[in-house]
Amino acid sequence: MQRRVPRKSREIPRRKVYKALNTVLAFVSSRKHLATTFPMVRSSVEGLLKRPLELAQVAELKALLPDLINFAYIARDQLRIQAETLSQVQCGGRTSPDFSLNSLQQSSSQLPGIEEDEHVLVLEFADNTRGKKQRTGSLLSLPPAMSAAQSKKLIENRDERFRTAVNELLSATPDGEDPVELLKVAAKDHIPANPKARSHLPKAEAEVPSPNERPSVNEVVQEIQEQHWYANQITDRRTFPARTAREGFLSRSLSASIQQALQESRKITSFYTHQAAAINAVCNKKHVIVSTSTASGKSVIYQVPFLRFLEEDPSATAMFVYPTKALAQDQRVALEQLLWSCPGLRHINVATYDGDTPQERRAAIRDGTSVIFTNFDTIHASILPHEELWRNFLHNLKILAVDELHYYSDLMGSHVAQVIRRFRRVCAAVGNREVVFVSCSATITKPAQHMQRLFGVEVEEITDDGAPSGCKDYLVWEPPYVDGHAPKLGRHSAMSEAAKLMRYLMKRGIRVILFCKIRKACELAMKALRTELSAEGRLDILAKVMPYRGGYSQEDRRRIEHEAFSGNLLGIVATNALELGIDIGVLDAVIMLGFPFGLASFRQQAGRAGRRARDSMAVLVADMSPLDQHYVKYPDALYNNPIEDLVIHLESKEIVEAHLQCAAHELPVSKDDTVFFGPLLSEICDKKLIKDEDGWYHTHPKYLPYPQKHVAIRGAEEDKYVVVDITKVQESGQGTKILEELELSRALFEVYEGGVFMHQGLTFIVKEVSHDARMAKVIRADVNWITSPRDFTDVDAKQTYRIKEIPNSPHRLFFGRVEIITVVYGFYKIRNKCILDVVDVDTPPWERQGTGLWLDVPQNILGLLRSKAISPAAAIHSACHAWMNSFALAADLRTECKAAEKEMKAAESRRKRPARLIFYESLGNSGVTAQALDHASEILKKAQCTVESCPCQEGCANCVLSPACREHNTISSKIGALVVLRGLLNLEIDVDSIPTQVNEFDVADTIVEADFVRPISGVEVEAA
């Protein structure tokens, strides 16, 4: 069909304008890493065109090619810092640059922190910084240093894009309409407005709907699909229908005053089935675990029975235990309100008793309160060691309630299990064998089993959730190609997509929480939101977004929680620090930036949105990591796969001994205490404790006077660095401000001289780091680049303590001392994933000792891998992940992850690594590695079976990928892992069935044969 294209006088200039723009921008951007300002581009373009260039003309082009052209205001500050970077790059800045920031702005680091009042209009192509796939791995690209030929090619490509877009417009224009007119209309939306000017405009059309009047989730999902920026990002959508409430009944009705209190303080007049069942059980003195959805009203399950116990016996006491201080605070206030509304119980005192409780208040709390809110750290380190001061309280104790029980697993859970055993023993000793244990948890598999292992008692399990829930939508969101016509340019980043989606939802009155996996991502997302919302002039929305993560001061965290809870926020950007149930009010949407650490986390985070009758949504924005890509391909796994079991280890001699040393200090231990501590007690007592004439066991003197100080239930405490903001000192001689405290293991990667440190979405430059004083001084500076450390961690076996056979295999397992060395040797300056500069730093290496377990990959297997062009590094890395995925306690182990930056280089590495699968405990020695050695052969076998039978192609979270991989699983080979695992097990390998790999790049081999590690004297090979 022939369409009559109206020929109008302005059409020719439009193509000409584009051509001129194209030429000018290609010229400028191939030489500088500068964003190009409109005035600067305009004069060059006008020079070529010999006529004026209007804003509207550029807006038309933007309307035609919205993804390709950037045309928006940015803060002037950002531009200036870039110019500085430029000068460093140009003068070959490979050494540490001068950090005296002459561009420093008068600014504060207070939230919400909108200091930029001057903006410049930037015009550039979005495909500017993307080169072809490079060797730095998939995450970063080097700056495009383009040859004339490449420049020409780029210009041609963009011309081609223009022609395609024009043709698309023509064919999409309905008959009878003028495409030029359509374009003009569309262009109106693309004329950039200066944020400063815009923020003064009346905001009638931009009003954010109040949360009660917001559109439904379904409407919003429809709307999103009609947006010009929507390019089929939603690859999977499931809708789970609303559920109505089901009422349960108490076997014995509540007193009138408790009924009144519930109604007044909580508006509760009836109970859901799970609440009623739990209250009935607790009142019958049964131990109970309730595992139901978020916000299903779990706290009444222990509060109501306790009020009853108080009515029967005014001297009754209770302990309510939470994993964090913040949760304990939250819940204390709730109970105070309930008691205050309850006639007859108003005088009851409750108090928080934890590490922050002042010494002088402690006696009064012990003697004068009926309920304490505490944590296991305090029970372990402060309450049990002073059991004589707590006798009265413990004698009258009716309930020990432990909320968020799923929090206690792995190493900490294994310690807590022993703390609870000590607690039960002390209660029994003061004559109280009737304490009822009540637990609540998120939805987990086998809740009763988990609680039984933690508490050592029989429990009743309640999982029939009677709470109502609104309709819930789950979306999987895949970032679209930067340019749909040129997939080679890659996809938009998950970060920018998540931020864009979040902005859209907030504008529609949807309250959003954005979960990030690591602190840095949280800061970057906040920075992106800050930049984009201010560029759009939406300071009203920006004022209602806050970041929240570990590392912030208590004060900042409480303030943010309070803001969220009061309903003042539209958005929160958080790490999984907010996964736990701190009440932050009603949220409508959860966005997960990348698949979180495991399915349990995925479901818990998704559960943070939606409440009662409100509909809600949960969106997984997938990044390019193999793990996320797996869930894009197989979304069913998100909903159908079982959650990982929670692990409690009761058979660790190291952990049991640690707590027996503590227990013996509380009350001498006898062999009768096996009822509490299990069958290991007898052997440990005889070997490790001191027996007196009467047969009682006492703490070994080397642990005295405070054995509990030798036992860290959350793992070893690390040294901390303080990060100090000295901006004000430099500017006006005012005082410094402590921004945060960072653990040593983080500080190394986050504060290095010249690097960008981020705090609450604001950027600071690190001016000085003192490793002796454990202090970093930073200065506030708005920069639009970030830095990323270049580092490596080598794990080297140093001495062999034990050697063990692998059944039917000539190969061996080794156990011994390992040395772990982390070196940060430099950093990249990065903007838009593009490296602006490479800087060296001189940081002292971080060395530590630990215990480890290793298996050496034999020479013939290495030879086989090489003959098939399989990277030995990838094979070993994947085999390590597979082994850890098959070991229940792996959360407390680390391995040496292989980095793309090193493994994808063509040049020979000077840092060749031994062909070795190695696992170690990163901090301290909890005995997990020793457990691993005991079961290492079974784990190896299980890993091999899993990889072999896994239906995936390239590897998935079930077999060779790990959500905890420090290097994002980019160096991975499923087939290689299988060869290594089979080789170690001495299983036959059908060489012909292994396809020879085709590699995109020529890469150097980084692996050498492992040396034998000297054993201590007297080591004999143990039978399998």
Ligand SMILES: [Zn+2]
């Ligand atoms: Zn798999």
Ligand SMILES: [Zn+2]
């Ligand atoms: Zn890894």
